[in-house]
Amino acid sequence: MYRKIGILIALIISTLIVAQDIEVRNDSVKKVYTFKIFREIGSTSWIHTQEAFAEAEEMNADVILLHMNTYGGQVVFADSIRTKILNSNIPVHVFIDNNAASAGALISIACDSIYMRPGANIGAATVVNQSGEKMPDKYQSYMRSTIRATAEAHGKDTVVANGDTTYVWRRDPHIAEAMVDESIYIEGVIDTGKILTFTTLEAIENGFCEGQANNIKEVLTQLDINEYEMTTFRPSFYDGLKGFLTSPILQGILILVIMGGIYFELQTPGVGFPLAAAALAAILYFAPLYIDGLAANWEIILFIVGLVLIALEVFVIPGFGVAGVSGITLVVLGLTFSMLDNDLFDFEPVGFNKLLEALGIVLSGLFGSLLAIIYISKKILATDSALGARIALNTQEDVELGYIGVEASMKELVGESGVANTTLRPSGKVEINDEIYDAVAESGYIEKGTAIKVSRFSHGQLYVVISREK
Template sequence: MNRHIIFSILLTFISLNLLSQNDSIKNPTLIYKFDIKREIGSTSWIHTQHAFEEANELDAKVILLHLNTYGGQVVFADSIRTKILNSKIPVHVFIDNNAASAGALISIACDSIYMRPGANIGAATVVNQSGEKMPDKYQSYMRSTIRATAEAHGKDTIIHGTDTTLVWKRDPIIAEAMVDERVYIESVIDTGKILTFTTLEAIKNGYCEGQAESIKEVIDKLGYKEYQLVEYKPSFYSGLKGFLTNPVFHGILILVIIGGLYFELQSPGIGFPLLASAIAAVLYFAPLYIDGLAANWEIIIFIIGIILIVLEIFVVPGFGITGISGIILVFTGLTLSLVDNVIFDFSNVPGKDMLMALIIVSAGTFLSFMIAIPLSEKLFSTGPLAKVALQTSQKIEEGYISVDSEPKNLVGSEGIAQTTLRPSGKVIINDELYDAVAEIGMIDKGESIIVTHYASGQLYVIKV
């Protein structure tokens, strides 16, 4: 009897095991992969958003990031790392050679890091476009951000005999050393150097779970035997949208908008500077409007500002409240379209987003005037547009005057007062009738006169 019971239990266990294996084959784990293999920017951020949305729709169990970048813009790197930290789906990263600067920040946010032999991670100091180190206020923000990212993974319990200690899974001080050269960590980094790990160094210091040669090897190390790999394919539209929403491109569009208006006002009637300005405005607002950032009222504010500036130039004399109001409205419309506010409610707008919007619009406006003014002088004086606008002047000494200059030749001539000059009147000189002004006193009708001088189209005479 006991043998029958044991046999039944073994048979049941084997059947359940076989069913479990068949179920895993029929329903393999869905692993969703997307790439970041370029400079971190608006396009990377848009691709990341779309990838996470698609992974959630497909009910993916794992997201695998294939990363190879030298860094990029901190504002977008921060958005990507926040997306990863808040993801309900585990996110793992395979560093294929480089995870520098912003790439290091993104990698540290992931649940696990795998690196190709010979790869690097670190060097997260904030620099400008020229590669020069930014002031400490920027470094301070980056130090705090990368520390917080490392801390988000919590601590592990280490058991030593009867003692237990808690240690960080990713040491925040090591993360900070990737930004600040003043950090000293014994046997890791000396002061005066920015920290960058090789693959083996990252494994040794808890910043890499293992090395791998390929995506397949990473998946094997994660423990998935039966899986379905789905890869994100960016659309043409998402790439175009990323390009159009790039802060640098926004600055260029603002330059064209302001510069085009300036060119058109310098030489009204040409047409194409105004057309270029209009196209730039459409390219500026269209993707922001589709994204839900630029609202109708923000675009209307911009248009009203343009109308007020035109009225100030062509209708209202001088430069006063109309022109100033127009400039303020144009600047406001361009700026608010870049931030996700709800009718002047900025409570949910991060300070860094507002600061970035102000910097983009201010820089674009400043550069437009710095470039447009000297460029317009060159184009309309000696350049290809020189023949479009009138450049010559009609000088008086060359005979260009608005009145008849013939009376000028009468200086010294004598004549008769046709009417009484009190002090102006009519005189006859060489049998021709002219207007004249008595220079001294009054001259009676019929008295002889002599022309003393000619000024402002008028003869001046005295009594002979």
């Protein structure tokens, strides 16, 4: 009996030892999460980065490895990505497969370590426009400050030599700034008049690269990660679509369509294509922001209330006053706040720069819609234009040809004076010689009760102007 008990105890101890050994071996297997930036950095890259970091945190990854090859992109999204990296609780490393230029350099410098393929490059972070032309100094100043702060975030290393202790920047902020500013001179590194770009070996020599590698496996080996489970981010179709819909350029276009569609709908009878286009643009604008939790119900309500006030100003309230101004203000606020992750009117977590950026996108869209309205009204819909000839009735139905649908006596009203019986926006009714006629204002709106004069009669329609006679 004692023998059986001894054997049982031995088996239990052996099982515990084996289980402990398995647990130790499992702990040595690192969870590695990788994702790529192989395109221009923009809204889609930012969406993918957020999704990737969320998945990495959910699976308790030990390491995030960014696989990069980009010529740059939009600074605002690069800044968001670099901030995400700097604030990450999981170590983030980057493997530069070929290029990390401009915005890509900023993101790479934010990572805990940088590894580069032989022949790769990092640098050239000057801010340029869509045509490749250098932007004014206020943009360069912001980029200089951002890339310098990113390098400083890695702190200093302690160096002991000949009994003396010194502290050396792990990523020299002055060198990082030289990637933006061509006026910086650093002996043995860069002359004035040139923007700094490092090759792989130059980056290693100057502390902007931890090592050279040909692939991700070699990077992990240099990170002393030999046993690992690798998970790679796979963007969904919706991620790409959401990134496309939330790009600043498209958001500006959607705002243009919303406002332009509403304007042309107000100028035409019935419900037609302009309103349908405006409604579709509004859905495409708010839907991805609402799903992501940026656009709250109250922000969408602000936008809708603004539209209602504008409609009341146009159709009900004479003149253009408090309702119109309030409506435009609420529309702008609704569109702007929907882009921001704010708590009601608390913008402290968002930051002033993000607020200005969102407001700039909205105002740019509104300004663009104003220009489009002027152009379409004066050019495209003109009856003597190619498009106007197709969509407008341009044939004159002369009396000599047998057309007698309009009273000839109305021609005699040209030059007559009267008063606006309703507000002309631009069409409405006027009273001339105690008779009511349909009329169209030659330009702008004419308020009810304003003295008018018939300027011309064309195609069965009276046209009037404000009378200057006393």
